[in-house]
Amino acid sequence: MQNYEEGREKVLLMPKLLENKMLTEKLQSLAIGKPEYEIYELGDFKLQSNTILPGAWIAYKTFGSPDSPAILYPSWYSGLIADNEWLIGEDKALNPKEYFIIITGLFGNGQSISPSNSIVSPFPDITVYDNVRAQHQLLTQRLGVHHLRCVTGWSMGAGQSFQWASQYPEFMDICVPFCGSARTSIHNQVFLEGVKSALLAGKGVSSAGSTSGRVEERGAEKRVWTEEERTVGLKAFARVYAGWGFSQAFYREKLHMTAYGAKDLEHFMVTFWEK
Known part of the structure; x- marks a missing residue:
């Protein structure tokens, strides 16, 4: 893990020398064994503002079997994917023996496409709507998930949960935001x-x-x-x-x-x- 992070930091200091896709592949190649998260390439992603975010990607990590009911658990403001893992475990609220749990990284969190790890400049304004649409694309086109048992999240993760309930109200059974607001x-x-x-x-x-x-x-x-x-x-x-x-x-x-x-x-x- 330490070697992966050290190598990743070196790559992030050279964003102007790399195309987005090359950077993505480099980050993955630096992992020792299984990476701490995976990357799904969104391509040229159209934002709510009608601006195109070129070469976009979203970082994610899964727990449990894809055959189990799925739970989406978005990250929070400034939080990394690993920061969400405290709630996951056989003795925790999100049990990977019972559910297929997907953690996603916010745009700008340093793992999904961000000003710090891409050549996009100036970096466009990103909305919660944009994040949720990217997560929906990840679920349906990469992971084959077309219905969720639950969307849950803390802080800005709660904000994304509220947005999911508004944006894709039929996609989940329940929405469980905690310690957060819709706006x-x-x-x-x-x-x-x-x-x-x-x-x-x-x-x-x-x-x-x-x-x-x-x-x-x-x-x-x-x-x-x-x-x-x-x-x-x-x-x-x-x-x-x-x-x-x-x-x-x-x-x-x-x-x-x-x-x-x-x-x-x-x-x-x-x-x-x-x-």
Whole structure:
């Protein structure tokens, strides 16, 4: 797993040298044994905005037998496919002995097509509708799934679950979103602007205009992040997120120490949020 991720990072630093399909094949070839996820190529994918996302792909991972009732479990904002696996197991809510479970990666999560791993520039605006349509194409054209027992997800995964119920209401028996909403509130957008600005500051880029997705680098053409910028930006992002990810009561009762084993607050920041 470690060798796969290290190799993958090296490839992602060279997106301008590779065509999307070549990049996809390279990522797969770096895996040791079975890859941590698979890739389904969507081709030139038409978005809700009528823009074409060229050479698009969606990352996914399956658990259980395709002969079992299927459950779709989309990833959440900033989450990787592996981050969804805590709910899967023979003693968990999603039992692969009983269900065929499919986890999908959001566009932009770094595994499905994203600004960081493709040559698409500028990267177009992506909607939840676009993600759900791509997932539907994966299910029906790649996996042969034409009906779901359930669609479920947490946070932005819950948002995708709500969208599934609206977009393909006859495709599933039940929809079980948890800890999420059908639409991002203005307050949530304010929070996202805060963490986004912390990330951009690592590159020395102003966040002005970021609410409309129109951030521009001052006096320079767009370029790949340096390793130092990436590290500084992501750590700042993590520390800002720490105040939102858990409640006042969580920190007041020192659950970061008693439940997570941190020595103190700084240790928790470094080992849980920055890692």
